[in-house]
Amino acid sequence: MxxxxxxxxxxxxxxxxxxxNHELGNDVEAFLNKTREIEESPIGREVLENLLDNLAIAKEKQIPxxxxxxxxxxxxxxxxxxxxxxxxxxxxxxxxxxxxxxxxxxxxxxxxxxxxxxxxxxxxxxxxxxxxxxxxxxxxxxxxxGFGSENMGKIKMLNPSDGKEGIVKFVVDTVSDAGPNPCPPVIVGVGVGGTMEKAAILSKKALLRPLGERNPNQTYGEIEKDILGRINASGIGPQGFGGSCTAMAVHMEYYPTHIAGLPVAVNINCHVARHRESVI
Ligand code: SF4
Incomplete structure:
Protein backbone atom coordinates (compact mmCIF):
# COMPACT_ATOMS: atom_id res chain seq x y z
CA MET A 1 0.00 0.00 0.00
CA ASN A 21 -11.00 31.32 -10.33
CA HIS A 22 -8.27 33.63 -11.66
CA GLU A 23 -7.14 31.83 -14.81
CA LEU A 24 -8.89 29.51 -17.25
CA GLY A 25 -7.17 26.65 -19.05
CA ASN A 26 -5.38 27.55 -22.28
CA ASP A 27 -7.93 25.57 -24.31
CA VAL A 28 -10.81 27.98 -23.54
CA GLU A 29 -8.74 31.10 -24.17
CA ALA A 30 -7.42 29.70 -27.45
CA PHE A 31 -10.95 28.86 -28.53
CA LEU A 32 -12.27 32.35 -27.76
CA ASN A 33 -9.36 33.87 -29.70
CA LYS A 34 -10.04 31.65 -32.70
CA THR A 35 -13.77 32.29 -32.56
CA ARG A 36 -13.29 36.05 -32.45
CA GLU A 37 -11.76 35.75 -35.94
CA ILE A 38 -14.65 33.75 -37.40
CA GLU A 39 -17.72 35.02 -35.51
CA GLU A 40 -20.11 36.36 -38.15
CA SER A 41 -21.94 38.93 -36.04
CA PRO A 42 -20.16 42.27 -35.30
CA ILE A 43 -21.77 42.51 -31.85
CA GLY A 44 -20.87 38.87 -31.23
CA ARG A 45 -17.23 39.67 -32.06
CA GLU A 46 -17.31 42.66 -29.72
CA VAL A 47 -18.67 40.51 -26.90
CA LEU A 48 -15.90 37.96 -27.45
CA GLU A 49 -13.34 40.80 -27.28
CA ASN A 50 -14.84 41.85 -23.94
CA LEU A 51 -14.69 38.30 -22.60
CA LEU A 52 -11.03 38.02 -23.61
CA ASP A 53 -10.25 41.41 -22.01
CA ASN A 54 -11.95 40.24 -18.84
CA LEU A 55 -9.84 37.06 -18.79
CA ALA A 56 -6.63 39.05 -19.29
CA ILE A 57 -7.48 41.51 -16.48
CA ALA A 58 -8.39 38.69 -14.06
CA LYS A 59 -5.10 36.93 -14.83
CA GLU A 60 -2.97 40.06 -14.52
CA LYS A 61 -4.56 41.37 -11.33
CA GLN A 62 -5.31 37.91 -9.88
CA ILE A 63 -8.97 38.70 -9.29
CA PRO A 64 -11.94 36.38 -9.97
CA GLY A 146 -21.44 28.70 -11.59
CA PHE A 147 -25.16 28.39 -11.22
CA GLY A 148 -26.26 30.62 -14.11
CA SER A 149 -25.31 27.64 -16.27
CA GLU A 150 -25.98 24.90 -13.71
CA ASN A 151 -29.62 26.02 -13.43
CA MET A 152 -30.11 25.43 -17.16
CA GLY A 153 -29.36 21.69 -16.98
CA LYS A 154 -32.07 19.10 -17.61
CA ILE A 155 -32.57 15.37 -17.41
CA LYS A 156 -35.06 13.23 -19.29
CA MET A 157 -35.83 9.52 -19.36
CA LEU A 158 -36.32 8.92 -23.10
CA ASN A 159 -37.81 5.80 -24.64
CA PRO A 160 -35.23 3.51 -26.28
CA SER A 161 -37.17 4.02 -29.54
CA ASP A 162 -36.39 7.78 -29.38
CA GLY A 163 -32.81 6.82 -30.32
CA LYS A 164 -30.21 9.20 -31.65
CA GLU A 165 -32.79 11.70 -32.98
CA GLY A 166 -34.44 11.89 -29.56
CA ILE A 167 -31.11 12.59 -27.85
CA VAL A 168 -30.14 15.28 -30.37
CA LYS A 169 -33.54 17.02 -30.09
CA PHE A 170 -33.51 16.99 -26.28
CA VAL A 171 -29.99 18.44 -26.04
CA VAL A 172 -30.53 21.11 -28.72
CA ASP A 173 -33.91 22.12 -27.20
CA THR A 174 -32.34 22.36 -23.72
CA VAL A 175 -29.60 24.72 -24.92
CA SER A 176 -32.04 26.75 -27.05
CA ASP A 177 -34.47 27.13 -24.12
CA ALA A 178 -31.57 28.32 -21.94
CA GLY A 179 -30.89 31.20 -24.38
CA PRO A 180 -28.52 33.78 -22.87
CA ASN A 181 -28.90 32.54 -19.25
CA PRO A 182 -25.85 30.22 -19.11
CA CYS A 183 -23.54 33.01 -20.42
CA PRO A 184 -22.61 31.60 -23.84
CA PRO A 185 -20.44 30.51 -25.53
CA VAL A 186 -21.07 27.39 -23.49
CA ILE A 187 -19.72 23.86 -23.18
CA VAL A 188 -22.44 21.23 -23.22
CA GLY A 189 -21.93 18.05 -21.19
CA VAL A 190 -24.22 15.16 -22.09
CA GLY A 191 -24.58 11.90 -20.16
CA VAL A 192 -26.38 9.02 -21.87
CA GLY A 193 -27.34 5.69 -20.30
CA GLY A 194 -26.98 4.14 -16.86
CA THR A 195 -29.73 5.20 -14.47
CA MET A 196 -31.09 8.70 -13.86
CA GLU A 197 -28.32 9.69 -11.42
CA LYS A 198 -25.58 8.01 -13.46
CA ALA A 199 -26.54 10.02 -16.55
CA ALA A 200 -26.40 13.24 -14.49
CA ILE A 201 -22.92 12.46 -13.13
CA LEU A 202 -21.68 11.56 -16.62
CA SER A 203 -22.95 14.89 -17.95
CA LYS A 204 -20.92 16.72 -15.30
CA LYS A 205 -17.84 14.57 -15.93
CA ALA A 206 -18.10 15.32 -19.66
CA LEU A 207 -17.37 18.98 -18.88
CA LEU A 208 -13.89 18.04 -17.63
CA ARG A 209 -12.72 16.76 -21.01
CA PRO A 210 -10.19 18.98 -22.85
CA LEU A 211 -12.24 21.43 -24.91
CA GLY A 212 -13.44 20.04 -28.21
CA GLU A 213 -11.83 16.60 -27.86
CA ARG A 214 -14.26 14.19 -29.54
CA ASN A 215 -15.60 11.02 -27.95
CA PRO A 216 -13.36 8.22 -29.36
CA ASN A 217 -16.46 6.15 -30.18
CA GLN A 218 -17.28 7.18 -33.75
CA THR A 219 -21.06 7.14 -33.26
CA TYR A 220 -20.94 9.37 -30.21
CA GLY A 221 -18.25 11.59 -31.76
CA GLU A 222 -20.54 12.19 -34.74
CA ILE A 223 -23.54 12.95 -32.53
CA GLU A 224 -21.41 15.54 -30.66
CA LYS A 225 -20.54 17.19 -33.98
CA ASP A 226 -24.16 17.14 -35.16
CA ILE A 227 -25.46 18.71 -31.93
CA LEU A 228 -22.72 21.38 -31.95
CA GLY A 229 -23.63 22.39 -35.50
CA ARG A 230 -27.33 22.68 -34.66
CA ILE A 231 -26.71 24.69 -31.48
CA ASN A 232 -24.47 27.12 -33.34
CA ALA A 233 -27.11 27.52 -36.06
CA SER A 234 -29.57 28.72 -33.37
CA GLY A 235 -28.22 32.29 -33.57
CA ILE A 236 -28.11 32.81 -29.76
CA GLY A 237 -24.45 33.88 -30.01
CA PRO A 238 -21.95 35.17 -27.45
CA GLN A 239 -23.76 36.20 -24.24
CA GLY A 240 -27.04 35.91 -26.16
CA PHE A 241 -26.43 38.99 -28.34
CA GLY A 242 -26.74 36.99 -31.54
CA GLY A 243 -24.11 35.28 -33.64
CA SER A 244 -22.72 31.98 -34.79
CA CYS A 245 -20.85 30.99 -31.63
CA THR A 246 -23.28 29.74 -28.97
CA ALA A 247 -21.37 26.61 -27.93
CA MET A 248 -17.65 25.91 -27.90
CA ALA A 249 -18.04 22.15 -27.62
CA VAL A 250 -20.40 19.26 -26.96
CA HIS A 251 -18.93 16.40 -24.94
CA MET A 252 -20.90 13.17 -24.52
CA GLU A 253 -20.21 10.29 -22.15
CA TYR A 254 -22.16 7.04 -22.12
CA TYR A 255 -22.69 3.97 -19.95
CA PRO A 256 -24.57 0.65 -20.32
CA THR A 257 -28.25 0.98 -19.52
CA HIS A 258 -31.47 -1.05 -19.01
CA ILE A 259 -33.32 -2.58 -21.97
CA ALA A 260 -36.36 -0.40 -21.15
CA GLY A 261 -34.64 2.99 -20.81
CA LEU A 262 -32.59 5.76 -22.43
CA PRO A 263 -31.67 8.32 -19.73
CA VAL A 264 -30.18 11.57 -21.06
CA ALA A 265 -28.79 14.40 -18.91
CA VAL A 266 -27.55 17.79 -20.07
CA ASN A 267 -25.18 19.86 -17.92
CA ILE A 268 -24.20 23.26 -19.32
CA ASN A 269 -21.03 25.15 -18.44
CA CYS A 270 -20.60 28.83 -19.21
CA HIS A 271 -17.49 30.14 -20.99
CA VAL A 272 -15.92 30.57 -17.50
CA ALA A 273 -15.13 26.85 -17.53
CA ARG A 274 -13.07 26.63 -14.37
CA HIS A 275 -11.48 23.28 -13.65
CA ARG A 276 -8.14 21.80 -12.72
CA GLU A 277 -6.72 18.29 -12.56
CA SER A 278 -3.93 16.93 -10.36
CA VAL A 279 -2.44 13.46 -9.85
CA ILE A 280 -0.77 12.47 -6.58
S1 SF4 B 1 -20.17 33.50 -16.45
FE1 SF4 B 1 -20.69 31.53 -15.53
S2 SF4 B 1 -20.23 31.76 -13.38
FE2 SF4 B 1 -20.39 33.82 -14.24
S3 SF4 B 1 -22.53 34.45 -13.98
FE3 SF4 B 1 -22.38 33.47 -16.00
S4 SF4 B 1 -22.93 31.33 -15.61
FE4 SF4 B 1 -22.41 32.23 -13.62
Missing part, protein backbone atom coordinates in the same frame (compact mmCIF):
# COMPACT_ATOMS: atom_id res chain seq x y z
CA UNK A 2 1.13 3.56 -0.70
CA UNK A 3 0.38 6.01 2.07
CA UNK A 4 -0.96 9.41 1.01
CA UNK A 5 -1.65 12.14 3.52
CA UNK A 6 -5.00 13.84 3.06
CA UNK A 7 -3.23 17.05 4.13
CA UNK A 8 -1.57 16.98 0.71
CA UNK A 9 -4.99 16.62 -0.92
CA UNK A 10 -6.24 19.59 1.11
CA UNK A 11 -3.35 21.77 -0.10
CA UNK A 12 -3.86 20.73 -3.73
CA UNK A 13 -7.59 21.51 -3.53
CA UNK A 14 -6.91 24.94 -2.04
CA UNK A 15 -4.41 25.82 -4.76
CA UNK A 16 -6.63 24.52 -7.55
CA UNK A 17 -9.70 26.54 -6.53
CA UNK A 18 -7.76 29.79 -6.12
CA UNK A 19 -5.98 29.32 -9.45
CA UNK A 20 -9.01 28.30 -11.50
CA UNK A 65 -12.98 36.05 -13.60
CA UNK A 66 -16.65 36.20 -12.54
CA UNK A 67 -18.53 37.36 -9.46
CA UNK A 68 -20.06 33.87 -9.16
CA UNK A 69 -17.03 31.88 -8.04
CA UNK A 70 -19.08 28.69 -8.08
CA UNK A 71 -19.97 25.70 -5.97
CA UNK A 72 -17.05 23.32 -5.55
CA UNK A 73 -17.42 19.97 -7.34
CA UNK A 74 -14.64 17.43 -6.81
CA UNK A 75 -14.14 14.07 -8.51
CA UNK A 76 -11.70 11.81 -6.65
CA UNK A 77 -10.34 8.71 -8.35
CA UNK A 78 -8.59 6.81 -5.59
CA UNK A 79 -6.28 3.89 -6.38
CA UNK A 80 -7.16 0.69 -4.56
CA UNK A 81 -3.56 0.44 -3.31
CA UNK A 82 -3.65 3.81 -1.54
CA UNK A 83 -3.93 4.11 2.24
CA UNK A 84 -5.18 7.56 3.24
CA UNK A 85 -3.66 9.02 6.41
CA UNK A 86 -4.30 12.07 8.64
CA UNK A 87 -7.66 13.87 8.23
CA UNK A 88 -10.87 12.19 7.06
CA UNK A 89 -10.84 12.58 3.28
CA UNK A 90 -14.15 14.46 3.10
CA UNK A 91 -13.03 16.92 5.76
CA UNK A 92 -9.70 17.39 3.94
CA UNK A 93 -11.50 18.31 0.69
CA UNK A 94 -13.85 20.68 2.49
CA UNK A 95 -10.99 22.27 4.43
CA UNK A 96 -9.16 22.89 1.13
CA UNK A 97 -12.27 24.54 -0.31
CA UNK A 98 -12.79 26.57 2.89
CA UNK A 99 -9.21 27.90 2.86
CA UNK A 100 -9.36 28.67 -0.88
CA UNK A 101 -12.55 30.70 -0.63
CA UNK A 102 -11.57 32.49 2.58
CA UNK A 103 -7.91 33.22 1.83
CA UNK A 104 -8.54 33.79 -1.89
CA UNK A 105 -11.38 36.29 -1.19
CA UNK A 106 -13.75 34.31 -3.40
CA UNK A 107 -17.51 34.71 -3.09
CA UNK A 108 -19.17 32.26 -0.71
CA UNK A 109 -22.27 30.97 -2.49
CA UNK A 110 -23.37 27.87 -0.57
CA UNK A 111 -26.39 27.68 1.76
CA UNK A 112 -26.76 25.16 4.61
CA UNK A 113 -29.99 23.69 3.31
CA UNK A 114 -32.18 24.54 0.33
CA UNK A 115 -35.20 26.14 2.08
CA UNK A 116 -33.99 28.33 4.95
CA UNK A 117 -30.97 29.26 2.81
CA UNK A 118 -28.51 30.37 5.49
CA UNK A 119 -25.05 30.90 3.95
CA UNK A 120 -22.33 28.57 5.30
CA UNK A 121 -19.92 31.52 4.86
CA UNK A 122 -17.02 29.38 3.63
CA UNK A 123 -18.44 27.86 0.40
CA UNK A 124 -18.54 24.37 1.91
CA UNK A 125 -19.57 21.65 1.61
CA UNK A 126 -18.25 20.62 -1.78
CA UNK A 127 -20.10 18.06 -3.89
CA UNK A 128 -17.68 15.12 -3.91
CA UNK A 129 -17.78 12.09 -6.21
CA UNK A 130 -15.58 9.11 -5.25
CA UNK A 131 -14.38 6.37 -7.56
CA UNK A 132 -12.09 3.47 -6.62
CA UNK A 133 -9.70 2.61 -9.46
CA UNK A 134 -6.77 0.19 -9.87
CA UNK A 135 -3.28 1.36 -8.85
CA UNK A 136 -1.70 3.57 -6.21
CA UNK A 137 -2.44 7.07 -7.47
CA UNK A 138 -5.09 9.64 -6.69
CA UNK A 139 -6.53 11.82 -9.43
CA UNK A 140 -8.29 14.99 -8.30
CA UNK A 141 -10.54 16.80 -10.77
CA UNK A 142 -11.95 20.00 -9.32
CA UNK A 143 -14.49 22.38 -10.79
CA UNK A 144 -15.96 25.70 -9.62
CA UNK A 145 -19.46 25.51 -11.05
Missing amino acids: REVSTLLIKEKIKKMFIEM ICQDTGMAVVFLQIGQEVALTDMFIEEAVNQGVREAYQEGYLRKSVVKEPLERVNTKDNTPAVIHYEIVPGNRIKISAMAK
Whole structure:
Protein backbone atom coordinates (compact mmCIF):
# COMPACT_ATOMS: atom_id res chain seq x y z
CA MET A 1 0.00 0.00 0.00
CA ARG A 2 1.13 3.56 -0.70
CA GLU A 3 0.38 6.01 2.07
CA VAL A 4 -0.96 9.41 1.01
CA SER A 5 -1.65 12.14 3.52
CA THR A 6 -5.00 13.84 3.06
CA LEU A 7 -3.23 17.05 4.13
CA LEU A 8 -1.57 16.98 0.71
CA ILE A 9 -4.99 16.62 -0.92
CA LYS A 10 -6.24 19.59 1.11
CA GLU A 11 -3.35 21.77 -0.10
CA LYS A 12 -3.86 20.73 -3.73
CA ILE A 13 -7.59 21.51 -3.53
CA LYS A 14 -6.91 24.94 -2.04
CA LYS A 15 -4.41 25.82 -4.76
CA MET A 16 -6.63 24.52 -7.55
CA PHE A 17 -9.70 26.54 -6.53
CA ILE A 18 -7.76 29.79 -6.12
CA GLU A 19 -5.98 29.32 -9.45
CA MET A 20 -9.01 28.30 -11.50
CA ASN A 21 -11.00 31.32 -10.33
CA HIS A 22 -8.27 33.63 -11.66
CA GLU A 23 -7.14 31.83 -14.81
CA LEU A 24 -8.89 29.51 -17.25
CA GLY A 25 -7.17 26.65 -19.05
CA ASN A 26 -5.38 27.55 -22.28
CA ASP A 27 -7.93 25.57 -24.31
CA VAL A 28 -10.81 27.98 -23.54
CA GLU A 29 -8.74 31.10 -24.17
CA ALA A 30 -7.42 29.70 -27.45
CA PHE A 31 -10.95 28.86 -28.53
CA LEU A 32 -12.27 32.35 -27.76
CA ASN A 33 -9.36 33.87 -29.70
CA LYS A 34 -10.04 31.65 -32.70
CA THR A 35 -13.77 32.29 -32.56
CA ARG A 36 -13.29 36.05 -32.45
CA GLU A 37 -11.76 35.75 -35.94
CA ILE A 38 -14.65 33.75 -37.40
CA GLU A 39 -17.72 35.02 -35.51
CA GLU A 40 -20.11 36.36 -38.15
CA SER A 41 -21.94 38.93 -36.04
CA PRO A 42 -20.16 42.27 -35.30
CA ILE A 43 -21.77 42.51 -31.85
CA GLY A 44 -20.87 38.87 -31.23
CA ARG A 45 -17.23 39.67 -32.06
CA GLU A 46 -17.31 42.66 -29.72
CA VAL A 47 -18.67 40.51 -26.90
CA LEU A 48 -15.90 37.96 -27.45
CA GLU A 49 -13.34 40.80 -27.28
CA ASN A 50 -14.84 41.85 -23.94
CA LEU A 51 -14.69 38.30 -22.60
CA LEU A 52 -11.03 38.02 -23.61
CA ASP A 53 -10.25 41.41 -22.01
CA ASN A 54 -11.95 40.24 -18.84
CA LEU A 55 -9.84 37.06 -18.79
CA ALA A 56 -6.63 39.05 -19.29
CA ILE A 57 -7.48 41.51 -16.48
CA ALA A 58 -8.39 38.69 -14.06
CA LYS A 59 -5.10 36.93 -14.83
CA GLU A 60 -2.97 40.06 -14.52
CA LYS A 61 -4.56 41.37 -11.33
CA GLN A 62 -5.31 37.91 -9.88
CA ILE A 63 -8.97 38.70 -9.29
CA PRO A 64 -11.94 36.38 -9.97
CA ILE A 65 -12.98 36.05 -13.60
CA CYS A 66 -16.65 36.20 -12.54
CA GLN A 67 -18.53 37.36 -9.46
CA ASP A 68 -20.06 33.87 -9.16
CA THR A 69 -17.03 31.88 -8.04
CA GLY A 70 -19.08 28.69 -8.08
CA MET A 71 -19.97 25.70 -5.97
CA ALA A 72 -17.05 23.32 -5.55
CA VAL A 73 -17.42 19.97 -7.34
CA VAL A 74 -14.64 17.43 -6.81
CA PHE A 75 -14.14 14.07 -8.51
CA LEU A 76 -11.70 11.81 -6.65
CA GLN A 77 -10.34 8.71 -8.35
CA ILE A 78 -8.59 6.81 -5.59
CA GLY A 79 -6.28 3.89 -6.38
CA GLN A 80 -7.16 0.69 -4.56
CA GLU A 81 -3.56 0.44 -3.31
CA VAL A 82 -3.65 3.81 -1.54
CA ALA A 83 -3.93 4.11 2.24
CA LEU A 84 -5.18 7.56 3.24
CA THR A 85 -3.66 9.02 6.41
CA ASP A 86 -4.30 12.07 8.64
CA MET A 87 -7.66 13.87 8.23
CA PHE A 88 -10.87 12.19 7.06
CA ILE A 89 -10.84 12.58 3.28
CA GLU A 90 -14.15 14.46 3.10
CA GLU A 91 -13.03 16.92 5.76
CA ALA A 92 -9.70 17.39 3.94
CA VAL A 93 -11.50 18.31 0.69
CA ASN A 94 -13.85 20.68 2.49
CA GLN A 95 -10.99 22.27 4.43
CA GLY A 96 -9.16 22.89 1.13
CA VAL A 97 -12.27 24.54 -0.31
CA ARG A 98 -12.79 26.57 2.89
CA GLU A 99 -9.21 27.90 2.86
CA ALA A 100 -9.36 28.67 -0.88
CA TYR A 101 -12.55 30.70 -0.63
CA GLN A 102 -11.57 32.49 2.58
CA GLU A 103 -7.91 33.22 1.83
CA GLY A 104 -8.54 33.79 -1.89
CA TYR A 105 -11.38 36.29 -1.19
CA LEU A 106 -13.75 34.31 -3.40
CA ARG A 107 -17.51 34.71 -3.09
CA LYS A 108 -19.17 32.26 -0.71
CA SER A 109 -22.27 30.97 -2.49
CA VAL A 110 -23.37 27.87 -0.57
CA VAL A 111 -26.39 27.68 1.76
CA LYS A 112 -26.76 25.16 4.61
CA GLU A 113 -29.99 23.69 3.31
CA PRO A 114 -32.18 24.54 0.33
CA LEU A 115 -35.20 26.14 2.08
CA GLU A 116 -33.99 28.33 4.95
CA ARG A 117 -30.97 29.26 2.81
CA VAL A 118 -28.51 30.37 5.49
CA ASN A 119 -25.05 30.90 3.95
CA THR A 120 -22.33 28.57 5.30
CA LYS A 121 -19.92 31.52 4.86
CA ASP A 122 -17.02 29.38 3.63
CA ASN A 123 -18.44 27.86 0.40
CA THR A 124 -18.54 24.37 1.91
CA PRO A 125 -19.57 21.65 1.61
CA ALA A 126 -18.25 20.62 -1.78
CA VAL A 127 -20.10 18.06 -3.89
CA ILE A 128 -17.68 15.12 -3.91
CA HIS A 129 -17.78 12.09 -6.21
CA TYR A 130 -15.58 9.11 -5.25
CA GLU A 131 -14.38 6.37 -7.56
CA ILE A 132 -12.09 3.47 -6.62
CA VAL A 133 -9.70 2.61 -9.46
CA PRO A 134 -6.77 0.19 -9.87
CA GLY A 135 -3.28 1.36 -8.85
CA ASN A 136 -1.70 3.57 -6.21
CA ARG A 137 -2.44 7.07 -7.47
CA ILE A 138 -5.09 9.64 -6.69
CA LYS A 139 -6.53 11.82 -9.43
CA ILE A 140 -8.29 14.99 -8.30
CA SER A 141 -10.54 16.80 -10.77
CA ALA A 142 -11.95 20.00 -9.32
CA MET A 143 -14.49 22.38 -10.79
CA ALA A 144 -15.96 25.70 -9.62
CA LYS A 145 -19.46 25.51 -11.05
CA GLY A 146 -21.44 28.70 -11.59
CA PHE A 147 -25.16 28.39 -11.22
CA GLY A 148 -26.26 30.62 -14.11
CA SER A 149 -25.31 27.64 -16.27
CA GLU A 150 -25.98 24.90 -13.71
CA ASN A 151 -29.62 26.02 -13.43
CA MET A 152 -30.11 25.43 -17.16
CA GLY A 153 -29.36 21.69 -16.98
CA LYS A 154 -32.07 19.10 -17.61
CA ILE A 155 -32.57 15.37 -17.41
CA LYS A 156 -35.06 13.23 -19.29
CA MET A 157 -35.83 9.52 -19.36
CA LEU A 158 -36.32 8.92 -23.10
CA ASN A 159 -37.81 5.80 -24.64
CA PRO A 160 -35.23 3.51 -26.28
CA SER A 161 -37.17 4.02 -29.54
CA ASP A 162 -36.39 7.78 -29.38
CA GLY A 163 -32.81 6.82 -30.32
CA LYS A 164 -30.21 9.20 -31.65
CA GLU A 165 -32.79 11.70 -32.98
CA GLY A 166 -34.44 11.89 -29.56
CA ILE A 167 -31.11 12.59 -27.85
CA VAL A 168 -30.14 15.28 -30.37
CA LYS A 169 -33.54 17.02 -30.09
CA PHE A 170 -33.51 16.99 -26.28
CA VAL A 171 -29.99 18.44 -26.04
CA VAL A 172 -30.53 21.11 -28.72
CA ASP A 173 -33.91 22.12 -27.20
CA THR A 174 -32.34 22.36 -23.72
CA VAL A 175 -29.60 24.72 -24.92
CA SER A 176 -32.04 26.75 -27.05
CA ASP A 177 -34.47 27.13 -24.12
CA ALA A 178 -31.57 28.32 -21.94
CA GLY A 179 -30.89 31.20 -24.38
CA PRO A 180 -28.52 33.78 -22.87
CA ASN A 181 -28.90 32.54 -19.25
CA PRO A 182 -25.85 30.22 -19.11
CA CYS A 183 -23.54 33.01 -20.42
CA PRO A 184 -22.61 31.60 -23.84
CA PRO A 185 -20.44 30.51 -25.53
CA VAL A 186 -21.07 27.39 -23.49
CA ILE A 187 -19.72 23.86 -23.18
CA VAL A 188 -22.44 21.23 -23.22
CA GLY A 189 -21.93 18.05 -21.19
CA VAL A 190 -24.22 15.16 -22.09
CA GLY A 191 -24.58 11.90 -20.16
CA VAL A 192 -26.38 9.02 -21.87
CA GLY A 193 -27.34 5.69 -20.30
CA GLY A 194 -26.98 4.14 -16.86
CA THR A 195 -29.73 5.20 -14.47
CA MET A 196 -31.09 8.70 -13.86
CA GLU A 197 -28.32 9.69 -11.42
CA LYS A 198 -25.58 8.01 -13.46
CA ALA A 199 -26.54 10.02 -16.55
CA ALA A 200 -26.40 13.24 -14.49
CA ILE A 201 -22.92 12.46 -13.13
CA LEU A 202 -21.68 11.56 -16.62
CA SER A 203 -22.95 14.89 -17.95
CA LYS A 204 -20.92 16.72 -15.30
CA LYS A 205 -17.84 14.57 -15.93
CA ALA A 206 -18.10 15.32 -19.66
CA LEU A 207 -17.37 18.98 -18.88
CA LEU A 208 -13.89 18.04 -17.63
CA ARG A 209 -12.72 16.76 -21.01
CA PRO A 210 -10.19 18.98 -22.85
CA LEU A 211 -12.24 21.43 -24.91
CA GLY A 212 -13.44 20.04 -28.21
CA GLU A 213 -11.83 16.60 -27.86
CA ARG A 214 -14.26 14.19 -29.54
CA ASN A 215 -15.60 11.02 -27.95
CA PRO A 216 -13.36 8.22 -29.36
CA ASN A 217 -16.46 6.15 -30.18
CA GLN A 218 -17.28 7.18 -33.75
CA THR A 219 -21.06 7.14 -33.26
CA TYR A 220 -20.94 9.37 -30.21
CA GLY A 221 -18.25 11.59 -31.76
CA GLU A 222 -20.54 12.19 -34.74
CA ILE A 223 -23.54 12.95 -32.53
CA GLU A 224 -21.41 15.54 -30.66
CA LYS A 225 -20.54 17.19 -33.98
CA ASP A 226 -24.16 17.14 -35.16
CA ILE A 227 -25.46 18.71 -31.93
CA LEU A 228 -22.72 21.38 -31.95
CA GLY A 229 -23.63 22.39 -35.50
CA ARG A 230 -27.33 22.68 -34.66
CA ILE A 231 -26.71 24.69 -31.48
CA ASN A 232 -24.47 27.12 -33.34
CA ALA A 233 -27.11 27.52 -36.06
CA SER A 234 -29.57 28.72 -33.37
CA GLY A 235 -28.22 32.29 -33.57
CA ILE A 236 -28.11 32.81 -29.76
CA GLY A 237 -24.45 33.88 -30.01
CA PRO A 238 -21.95 35.17 -27.45
CA GLN A 239 -23.76 36.20 -24.24
CA GLY A 240 -27.04 35.91 -26.16
CA PHE A 241 -26.43 38.99 -28.34
CA GLY A 242 -26.74 36.99 -31.54
CA GLY A 243 -24.11 35.28 -33.64
CA SER A 244 -22.72 31.98 -34.79
CA CYS A 245 -20.85 30.99 -31.63
CA THR A 246 -23.28 29.74 -28.97
CA ALA A 247 -21.37 26.61 -27.93
CA MET A 248 -17.65 25.91 -27.90
CA ALA A 249 -18.04 22.15 -27.62
CA VAL A 250 -20.40 19.26 -26.96
CA HIS A 251 -18.93 16.40 -24.94
CA MET A 252 -20.90 13.17 -24.52
CA GLU A 253 -20.21 10.29 -22.15
CA TYR A 254 -22.16 7.04 -22.12
CA TYR A 255 -22.69 3.97 -19.95
CA PRO A 256 -24.57 0.65 -20.32
CA THR A 257 -28.25 0.98 -19.52
CA HIS A 258 -31.47 -1.05 -19.01
CA ILE A 259 -33.32 -2.58 -21.97
CA ALA A 260 -36.36 -0.40 -21.15
CA GLY A 261 -34.64 2.99 -20.81
CA LEU A 262 -32.59 5.76 -22.43
CA PRO A 263 -31.67 8.32 -19.73
CA VAL A 264 -30.18 11.57 -21.06
CA ALA A 265 -28.79 14.40 -18.91
CA VAL A 266 -27.55 17.79 -20.07
CA ASN A 267 -25.18 19.86 -17.92
CA ILE A 268 -24.20 23.26 -19.32
CA ASN A 269 -21.03 25.15 -18.44
CA CYS A 270 -20.60 28.83 -19.21
CA HIS A 271 -17.49 30.14 -20.99
CA VAL A 272 -15.92 30.57 -17.50
CA ALA A 273 -15.13 26.85 -17.53
CA ARG A 274 -13.07 26.63 -14.37
CA HIS A 275 -11.48 23.28 -13.65
CA ARG A 276 -8.14 21.80 -12.72
CA GLU A 277 -6.72 18.29 -12.56
CA SER A 278 -3.93 16.93 -10.36
CA VAL A 279 -2.44 13.46 -9.85
CA ILE A 280 -0.77 12.47 -6.58
S1 SF4 B 1 -22.93 31.33 -15.61
FE1 SF4 B 1 -20.69 31.53 -15.53
S2 SF4 B 1 -20.17 33.50 -16.45
FE2 SF4 B 1 -22.38 33.47 -16.00
S3 SF4 B 1 -22.53 34.45 -13.98
FE3 SF4 B 1 -22.41 32.23 -13.62
S4 SF4 B 1 -20.23 31.76 -13.38
FE4 SF4 B 1 -20.39 33.82 -14.24
